[in-house]
Amino acid sequence: MKYALSFALLTCLPCIAVTTYAEPSQKLPAHQIQVAAAHLTTRIEWQKFPQLNYNNHDLKDSPRSAVVKVQSDEQGQIRSAHIQDSTGLQALDTMLLNAVKASRVKPHISNGMTVPIIGYQVFNFKLTTDAEDLCQYPFASKQWQSQQKEKQTDFKYLSQPILTIDPDDLTTRARTVKFKIHTDKQHRIDEVKILKSSGISTIxxxxxxxxxxxKIATKRLAKTLWLYKPSSFKDEMQFKTDFCTS
Structure with a gap:
């Protein structure tokens, strides 16, 4: 009896094995991953323009220029920066690269998707001019001019800053800077981001x-006066070539 049962089990094992082997294997669904090609440009739009403090000693008493190759990810974070054309000074090149790596670019949008950027940025470094040779240039942004004409605006500057400009920076052509300001709880500007550079770092x-x-003033409803909400606004300013020479 035991023998017969064992024999019956043995004769069924091949059937079980065959049945198991014959079942089709389950496959995970295939997912297509789209990797967008990087956008190549010679006109980088910056969310946070590189901030570099230097003096005549850093320039070895000679004007300098450089071209930096910049690579960012989809969010605008700088992933790598390399000197394409050197200033001729290793220490200044290092200062420049550190400033670029701490900045951010505006992501490029293609077919509704943000894509990485590969771009080139030119930097010019001029020697500091004696104070008596500098030009006092009154702040006259697009927003400032609108409020002087009593046009309705989202915010108002409560004072007019005076910029100190080297006249030589405006000899070739007019320069335009697009920027975004951010204010603190006291409505004072605590951060300025260059969105589009003038092409001259000193300006x-x-x-x-x-x-x-x-300080600026913004429109607030009476019921929300007690709330603090950080404010950010965009503005732009043009620097004319004939102002400092007239």
Whole structure:
């Protein structure tokens, strides 16, 4: 009896094995991963323009320029920066690369998707000019001019900063800077981001330096006066070639 049962089980094992082997294996669904190609540009739009403080000693008493190759991810974070054309000074190149790596670019949008960027940015470094040779350039942004004409605006500057500009920076053509300001709880400008550079770093830096600390006024509803909400606004300013020479 035991023998017969064992024999019956043995004769069924091949059937079980065959049945198991014959079942089709389950396959996981295939997922297609789309990897967008990087956008190549020679006109980088910056969310946070590289901030570099330097003096004549850093330039070894000679004007300098450089071209930096920049690679970012889809969010605008700088992933790598390399000197394409050197300033001729290793220490200055290093300072420049550190400033670029701490900045952010505006992501490029293609077919509704943000894609990485590979771009090139030119930087010019000029020697500091004696104070008596500098030009006092009144702040006259697009927003400022609108409020002077009593047009309705989202915010108002409560004072007019005076920028110190080197006249040589405006000899070739007019320069335009697009920027975004951010205010603190006291409605003072505590951050200035360059969205589109003038192409001259000293002009950009003069604008940033003089705007910081300036107070603005914004429209608030009576029922929300007790709430604090950080404010950010965009503006732009053109620097004319004939202002400092007239």
């Amino acid at each position: 950009d830096q003069a604008l940033i330096h003089e705007l910081k600390g300036t």
